[in-house]
Amino acid sequence: MSFYNYLFGPKLYMEYKGVPEPQRKMYEPGAVEKFGEQILSTLSVVWSVSYYTSPLIFTFLYRRGYFVADSMPTLAKFTTSVGLIVVISLLMRGVGRRQSKAYTNMVNALVQAKENKSSEPLRRFDIDFTSWPVDFDVKALAGDLKKPTDPVSRREGLSFATLPCELIAYLAINSFGLSMIYPGSVKLLQKFMRPMLIAGRAKLIEDDNGIRYKVKTIDSNEIDTLFIDNRNDNVGNGKTLVICSEGNAGFYEVGIMGTPIALKYSVLGWNHPGFAGSTGSPHPEQDKNAIDAVVRFANNHLGFAIEDIILYGWSIGGFSTLWAASIYPDVKGVILDATFDDVLYLAQPRMPSSLGGIVRVAIRKYCNLNNAELAMKYNGPLLLIRRTEDEIIAEDNRIDTNRGNYLTMSVLKYRYPNLFKAAQLSSTKGLLSKPLESFNYTVAEEKLCMARLITYASDEGKSFPMLIGADYSEEMRNQMALFLLRKHLRDYNSTHCTQLPGEFFSIPWDIPIEHGFVFT
Known part of the structure; x- marks a missing residue:
């Protein structure tokens, strides 16, 4: 076994229970490996801090005269010393890992897998999942992999009048904005949550006999x-x-999978x-490519027909x-739990009103999570679940401000325009x-209502918008509405983040x- 595999191999977190090991075990590195790893981790943190503060550091060093010719030997000596520390730490980590039976077994398994x-x-x-081999690559599929045009993007041409605002919006969304919308992508939060994950x-x-897969987009x-495979359970679902598509700080490890698993569905979870x-960042285009790859994986690798797939999204996972x-x-079918209509209306109240224009440009051009418009592109069965005590997509837990209300009305108005006229929308x-x-x-x-719908759909089809009700009285429209x-909507008396009951x-x-x- 090459010593290189121990020097630069992945971190080992746990051995799962099995025949050789009846109990799961967290990996405990020996003293030599632990010491070398601690030094490398410290240097990594220092490098990260230095990277983000480099303008200040370079300015400080320049003013102290460290970039003149006389100071170059000192800088070279410092660089050599740091390099020597890195080499010694790597060797210590490699030697410590080589002495570990668990790590050796993992390296053998990793080499065999590759x-x-x-x-x-x-x-x-x-x-560490970066070293896991790819199990499914979308690009290996035959056929045209081009995606349809994004139905909710708005990418108007640039103009000199709006260029400053658009530049600020671009910088904002690509610096702190995306992290505010998707805090689960912040590495510090992930480090804190790693034991739970x-x-x-x-x-x-x-x-639950889950199997972990790496899918390449x-x-x-x-x-x-x-993936949880329950197809052998003939009496279940x-x-x-x-x-399952998680929320903006959700992970499949501790997320919404538990509900369909308990109901004996086969379940596939993924991380944004x-x-x-998962690599990358949760920009909308990358997120869309990710869920597309996950569905293709389910269909082509796991063997599920598209007609046998339910798409389940919680919170911002509703967009995916x-x-x-x-x-x-x-x-x-599609199930949306605690999902909003348009992220713009959640972002604007959380920012100063003076920045409203910049927020609008940033959302519409670079992070346009408009679920109300996307819902019009889907004609199939749809279930919306609203949390009556929601504190995230509602103001001060007030149910009348829940953004799920607007998504619900948007869906119903689009699908049944003759049944949801002004009076019915007001009543709804x-x-x-x-x-x-x-x-x-x-x-x-x-x-009575079901009979009306069956009659119309049987004669005219059930594609949307469905024009049933053009000749109905107000009373009939109210009844149908x-x-x-x-x-289409169920209420769950709960806050935003609790697990959905079965x-x-x-x-x-x-x-x-x-x-x-x-x-009749």
Whole structure:
């Protein structure tokens, strides 16, 4: 075994339980490896700080005269000393790892995975995912991999009048703005959460027989995914795959997968670009390429038909989910939990009003997460779940300000324009200002509304917008509007970040087609 593999090999976090090891074990490096690793980690932190403060450091050194000829030998000596420390630390780490049986076993498994293209022995270990071999590469697929035009982008040409504002917006979104929208991409937060992520991943792998895969996108990002296969459970929901898209600080290890797993669905979780084991950054284009690669992986590698896939998104994961639905319209259904209509209306109140114009430009041009527009590109079954105590996408926990209300009305207005006219939209807005449990309809009314929909869809088809109701009375429109609201939206009495109970997760409602059906 080459000593190089020990010098520059990945960090080992854990050995999973199995036949050789009945209990999971966190990897404990020996004293020599630990000392060398601590020095390297300290130097890495110093380098990172120096990189971001380099203008100040260079200015300070220049004023002290360190860039004149007489000071060059001193700088060279300092550089040589640091280099020597790095070399000694690497050697200590390599020697310490070479003495570890666990690390040696991991290196053997890693070499075997890269040589034989088999990752099975490596799956006993939790390692730094950058060294994990790619299990599925989108670019290896035959056919045209070009994506459809982004239906929600607004990229008008530049003008001299708006150039300063657009330049500031660009700098803002690419410095701190994207981190504010996707705090899960901040490395400091990930470092803090690493023990929780390792433990959560271990639970999914050991208790739920999860399998970790690396998926490579068309833009060469590597996406960290984990798959739970329940297809052998003949009495459950295992033939249906639920693809879970997490929130802006969510990770599949501790995220929304638990709900469909408990219901015995097959489940596929993934982390946004720049989150934990996924490379890249959560720019919208990279995120869209990521969810596209995940769906292709599910279809081409795992063997699930598109018609057997449910797309499940929580919070900002609703954008990823709706994008996937817009390019894979034949999915079984879409479930959106605690999702907003447009990120612009969440960003503006959190910034000074004087910066409103810059915020609008930054969002619309560089991070246009407009779920209301994306939802119009998907014609399939859709279920919206609203948190009645939501504190993130509502102001001061007030249900009437929940941005999910606006997404719901936008969807219903687009899909049934003749049923949701001004009067019905006003009434729906009033209903959404309170929990829906206090509004109901009778069994007879439900049967009547369903019969109207089946009749129309059987004769005219059920593509949207559906023009049913042009000749209805106001009373009939009101009745249908309440029925459709209840079919598309469910309330969960909870705050934004709690786990969704299983009773709220179900295959979204759809209008059945009965050819020859006659409403009487």
